Amino acid sequence: MSATIIDGKAFAAGLRARIADGVTAFKAKAGRAPGLAVVLVGEDPASNVYVRSKGKATREAGMESIEHRLPADVPAEKLLALVATLNADPTIDGILVQLPLPKHIDEQAVIAAIDPDKDVDGFHPINAGRLATGLPGFVPCTPFGCVMLLKSVLPTLSGLEAVVVGRSNIVGKPMAQLLLRESCTVTVVHSRTQDVPAHIRRADILVAAVGIPEMIKGDWLKPGATVIDVGINRTDAGLVGDVDFASAVEVAGAITPVPGGVGPMTIACLLRNTLVSAGRREGIAMDEATLDRTGL
Ligand SMILES: NC(=O)C1=CN([C@@H]2O[C@H](COP(=O)(O)OP(=O)(O)OC[C@H]3O[C@@H](n4cnc5c(N)ncnc54)[C@H](OP(=O)(O)O)[C@@H]3O)[C@@H](O)[C@H]2O)C=CC1
Numbered sequence: 001m002s003a004t005i006i007d008g009k010a011f012a013a014g015l016r017a018r019i020a021d022g023v024t025a026f027k028a029k030a031g032r033a034p035g036l037a038v039v040l041v042g043e044d045p046a047s048n049v050y051v052r053s054k055g056k057a058t059r060e061a062g063m064e065s066i067e068h069r070l071p072a073d074v075p076a077e078k079l080l081a082l083v084a085t086l087n088a089d090p091t092i093d094g095i096l097v098q099l100p101l102p103k104h105i106d107e108q109a110v111i112a113a114i115d116p117d118k119d120v121d122g123f124h125p126i127n128a129g130r131l132a133t134g135l136p137g138f139v140p141c142t143p144f145g146c147v148m149l150l151k152s153v154l155p156t157l158s159g160l161e162a163v164v165v166g167r168s169n170i171v172g173k174p175m176a177q178l179l180l181r182e183s184c185t186v187t188v189v190h191s192r193t194q195d196v197p198a199h200i201r202r203a204d205i206l207v208a209a210v211g212i213p214e215m216i217k218g219d220w221l222k223p224g225a226t227v228i229d230v231g232i233n234r235t236d237a238g239l240v241g242d243v244d245f246a247s248a249v250e251v252a253g254a255i256t257p258v259p260g261g262v263g264p265m266t267i268a269c270l271l272r273n274t275l276v277s278a279g280r281r282e283g284i285a286m287d288e289a290t291l292d293r294t295g296l
C-alpha cells in the first residue's frame with residue numbers, strides 16, 4: 001500500500017492566505033504593514049534563491065520586505081551595526097540573518113545581537129530557552145512547519161514514539177522540544193548514535209534532518225509511520241530529501257515529498273512569525289489559533 005503524500009506546498013498556500021487576511025486586519029488598525037528585514041552576506045547561490053523566494057512571499061502576503069546585501073568580506077562589526085539599526089527601527093517587526101555566514105563571522109554572536117522579540121527565526125538563545133521552558137516566544141520556522149504538517153494527518157501526537165534524526169540548533173533540537181511539548185516520547189539520533197535504523201524502526205513519527213541524500217530507507221521504517229523529510233540535498237538527479245522516497249512511500253502511512261513538503265512551510269511560518277511579531281509589538285491581537293489551524 002502506498003502512503004498518503006503530505007502536500008506541504010498546498011498547506012503552505014492555505015497558511016499564507018490566512019496570513020494575508022491577518023495582514024489586512026493589522027494594516028487597518030496599525031496604519032502600516034508588518035516589516036521583515038532579511039540580511040544576506042555574500043553570494044552563495046542557494047542562499048540567494050531562498051532570499052528571493054522569501055522576499056516574493058513576503059510581498060505577496062502584503063508585508064514589507066527589506067533586503068540588505070553585504071559583501072562576503074564585510075567586517076563582523078558592520079553586520080552587528082546593521083542588526084543594531086534594525087533592532088531600533090520601529091517599522092521592522094522581524095529580522096532574519098541568512099545562515100550560514102562566512103567563516104570569519106561568529107554566527108552565535110550575530111544571532112545573540114538580534115532583539116529576541118524580532119527574532120522571527122527563533123534562533124536567539126532567549127527564544128530557545130522560552131521554547132524549552134514553555135514560555136511564549138518565537139519557534140524556529142522549519143520545526144514549527146513540521147508540527148503543523150504532522151497535525152494535519154494525525155488526530156493526536158500525544159503518546160506517540162517520535163524519532164528525530166539530527167541535532168542542529170536550527171532543526172533537530174527545536175524539533176525535539178516541540179514534539180515533547182506535544183507529549184510525544186522523543187528520541188534524538190545523530191552521527192554518534194550506534195544503531196540508527198534500530199531507533200527509526202520504533203518511530204510512529206520520523207523527522208529526518210541530516211543532510212545526507214536518501215540516507216533513510218523504506219525497510220528501516222515502522223509500517224504506517226508518519227515521515228517528515230526536512231532534507232534539501234542537491235544531487236545530479238535533482239533535489240532529494242534525507243529519506244529514500246521511492247522505498248519509503250511503500251511502507252510509511254504518510255510522507256512529505258522533496259520538494260513540495262517542508263520547504264514551503266518554512267517560508268510560510270516565517271511570514272506567520274513576522275505577522276505575530278507585528279501584532280505583539282503594536283498591541284494588536286492576532287488570532288493565532290486561526291492562523292495555526294491544521295485542518296484535523
Ligand atoms: N526544508 C527546510 O526548510 C530546511 C531544510 N534544511 C535541510 O535539512 C538538513 C539538515 O539541516 P541542518 O539541521 O541545518 O544540518 P546540520 O548539518 O547542522 O546537522 C545535521 C545533523 O545530522 C547528524 N548526522 C550526520 N550524519 C549522520 C548519520 N550518518 N546518522 C545520523 N545522524 C547524522 C549530525 O550529527 P552530529 O551532530 O553528531 O554531527 C547533525 O546533528 C539539510 O539537508 C538542510 O539542507 C535545513 C533547514 C531548513
Ligand SMILES: Nc1nc(=O)c2c([nH]1)NC[C@@H]1CN(c3ccc(C(=O)N[C@@H](CCC(=O)O)C(=O)O)cc3)C=[N+]21
Nearest residue numbers: 050096097098099100121232259260261263264266267
Ligand atoms: N536564518 C536562516 N533562516 C532559515 O530559515 C534558513 C537559513 N537561514 N538558511 C538556509 C535554510 C534553508 N531554508 C529553506 C527555506 C525554504 C526552502 C524551500 O522553499 N524549498 C522548496 C524548494 C526550493 C528549491 O527548489 O530549491 C521545497 O522544498 O519545495 C528550503 C530551505 C531556510 N533556511
